[in-house]
Amino acid sequence: MIVRNLMLLLSCALFFSSIANAQIKYQKPDKMISDLVASPGFSYPQFNRQYTQFIKYRNQLTPTIEYNNRPFLKLAGTRFNPKNLAPVSGSYKVDLRYYDLKTKKDRPITFAKNSYVRTMDWSPNGKRILVQLETSECVELWLVDVPTLFKKKIPHICLNSALSSGGNFHWLSDERIVVLKRAGTKVVEISSATPDGPVVKESSVKVAQNRTYQDLLKTPQDAEAFSQAVMSKITVITLPSFAQHDLGPADSYSVIDPSPNKKWLIVAKLQRPFSYVVPFYLFQRERMIWSTDGKIKKSLGVVGPFENVPIQGVITGPRELSWDHAYGQRYYFAEAQDGGDWKNKVPFREFIYVSTITSAKGDIKTEKIAELPNRYSGITPLEDPAEGVLISDYDRDTDMVRSFRLKPAGPVYEMKQFLSRNENDGYSDPGGVIMGRNDFGEPVGRIQKSDAGNFIYWSGKGATPDGDRPFIGKMNLSDMKMQEVFRSVNDKYEDVWSFYPQQFNQFIVRTESATDAPRFEIRSLENPAVRTPLFEEENPFKVMGQLKKKILKYKRKDGIDLTGILYYPLGYKEGQKYPAVVSAYPLEYTDAKSAGQTRGTANNFEIPFRATPIYFALHGYFVLDEAQIPIVGHPETKNDTFIEQLTSDAEATVKALDGTGAVDAKRIGVMGHSYGAFMVSHLLTHTKYFAAGIARSGAYNRTLTPFGFQGERRSLWEAKSTYLKLSPFLDADKMKFPLLLIHGLEDNNPGTFTLQSERYFEALKGQGATSRLVLLPTEPHGYNASESVNHVLWESFQWFDKYLK
Known part of the structure; x- marks a missing residue:
């Protein structure tokens, strides 16, 4: 009898285990919510330069799973379709309409089915529009005449978008365009030939502390496929004849950036050997100045590869090259004087230079125009060159941003500070x-x-x-x-x-x-x-306008002010108690004053974005969105008290919700994405304030992100106790409440490998914790496909309904 009962129990266990691990079909929440998910939302205008006409369009943010499931390669930190070299993207433009402000009339602009509008750009005179259109075979360039709306594909052009969907075509004038086009039409493939040897990596005494980048090159076959993908030509097209003039031979070009007067290009060319430890934007490259007729080509030197950039540091050598938009042919750049490393103490961290092309031969004159004590953080050219530019720097240790006016004063530049403020x-x-x-x-x-x-x-x-x-x-x-x-x-x-x-x-x-x-x-x-x-x-989204909401203000026990946007459940009735969902993302501050400021607004119209937690307000819950979870302290050590501050934040949040009189404090769930998911796992492990949680695309083992995460600037070996303390994976035996883990199977975010959720779930399962793992095919760090978004909402509703209602 005992044996029979044991066999029966074993059979049941195996049956339910098979159900728990089975693949299920995509599910949907109720029709009201799934209809909202399907909507592409509101229109945006893209004006011509004269502001007399615009193109009205919507963004399709939730394409089908079929669209998401198209083939792509993951090479050198980028993802692209091997057939048409289009980048992997979770959105495209739809419902294009031409609108004339004078007549107040609009007309549709349509393209073939199963083609996708990526970007658009008006000609300088506002009489033509260039449209970048992705088809199955090619990223095409179409010309639309205004106001006739006559469309014509520019022949024999497939743009190379493997590294970017923008920046690969530019107007040089009303009749000339410069493009980065594919050098061939062959489908990019990674060779499946039998390896003739192992892949070998070496390290030396030189420190190289890189983030946990994803999609890096791993083999010589990867490198060869990447080289084939980025092989391009820089070509000038003349309208209306569509005559083409290649400015140079095919090569691995990654940047083409025209000067304001359109006589010159800044060109960047990737150089082999390609790195296996950093993404393509840190590869070795040669930067050049080309004339737009192709006759002059001048090298600005070779930089990289940048395989040893310090944590939160910058690359060495000239960087941030940007044209001065107020001048015809000069550009700015910065150069770190501290080796790109904050830890090095120097009088000036940055020198800022301006380089002017002084002749038709491409001669360049370079002069230093500023010395910055802190890290350069941007420049704004003003309309009149005589009025100079605005320039900013940033101090990592204090979060202070300073802004200066940099103005020509004879042979030198005068720099005066006009603003100093905490970044937060x-x-x-x-x-x-x-x-x-x-x-x-x-x-x-x-x-x-x-x-x-x-x-x-x-x-x-x-x-x-x-x-x-x-x-x-x-x-x-x-x-x-x-x-x-x-x-x-x-x-x-x-x-x-x-x-x-x-x-x-x-x-x-x-x-x-x-x-x-x-x-x-x-x-x-x-x-x-x-x-x-x-x-x-x-x-x-009319139903969203029926939601009542307000800014909820409350205090942490140490006096820091906290806020969140509180949404009432649709059909809210006074006197009833409701479950609630808290959605948050921890943010880091150096001072309590900045941490305690009100953020966000209750005066905006709520447009539901993909699988936003605000949908819970349509499902019978209070929702506290953007709940402030500040982690305050010195940038070097604030994570040492992460759990203690997180606990204090959570205590204050639950107390505030309870204080509304409408929320049942015993039926509050917490959810978060990425670093917010990391937060959720800690709250369910170390506190008793939440009855259940949902963690989307998080990282739970900090030993797998050993060279910093979020704002953490120390390595694992410099702050081992903090890394271990902040690894909920190691505390799986302490998990107190049900946790739903959701992760995209194609997560490409540094640090949040899908493996993080898979291993964390196995640890929770091994310790008898109540948990569920949902892995979404085709999805990266955020979830795009309508089927995925609907299923995430269905899973989320099922989970909290089970444990909170």
């Missing part, structure tokens, strides 16, 4: 300079000149204690002081997009509220209350 201090964030097109057609900081002085305009999200309120600021270039001239009203979110060309009164905003769908409006500084819609369209 949203309340003092001035935003960015409002850009416009100059005579070269390049983006520059536009300058308003008047008797009162010269002014530039800024726009930003406008963080305040009551939430974000976007603004426009007017800065006087004589004293660099800013005056606010526009601020979003209290009950709306009015996001500033741009000024109209050639004037500083009319501007375009995207206006929305918690109940009103976003729409683009033409506004004026003189009378901002007058709202002229750019176009009208149907709202596919």
